[in-house]
Amino acid sequence: QVQLVESGGGLVRPGGSLRLSCAASRSFSVYTMGWYRQAPGKQRELVATITLPGSTNYADSVKGRFTISRDNAKKTVYLQMNSVKPEDTAVYYCNTAPSFIYSWGQGTQVTVSS
Numbered sequence: 001q002v003q004l005v006e007s008g009g010g011l012v013r014p015g016g017s018l019r020l021s022c023a024a025s026r027s028f029s030v031y032t033m034g035w036y037r038q039a040p041g042k043q044r045e046l047v048a049t050i051t052l053p054g055s056t057n058y059a060d061s062v063k064g065r066f067t068i069s070r071d072n073a074k075k076t077v078y079l080q081m082n083s084v085k086p087e088d089t090a091v092y093y094c095n096t097a098p099s100f101i102y103s104w105g106q107g108t109q110v111t112v113s114s
Helices: none
Strands: 004-007 010-012 018-024 033-038 045-050 056-058 066-071 076-081 090-096 108-112
Touching (some): 018 033, 018 108, 045 066
Antiparallel strands (some): 033 045, 066 076, 090 108
């Protein structure tokens, strides 16, 4: 079973930037990977995906502000978050996409507040 460990979250001011990382215990290179987020009282939503060749897709809410990337050799997926907004506040998770295969990690909390 692959274990996923997310990191890089924290408190950031509106307009600021954060870079999230998701490290896997085993290779996930054959899968499309995604970043998900869950805000308090809301369902988990998929915000960005990246295929094995590197094609990306984004939810409208983050398009133009977030960038997903992957390093298969390091078994790591990244999410560069720029121009963050208060509505980006959530716990962020990574997993395969659009359907998750692995058990969820603990996530990393992102709080956008002045």
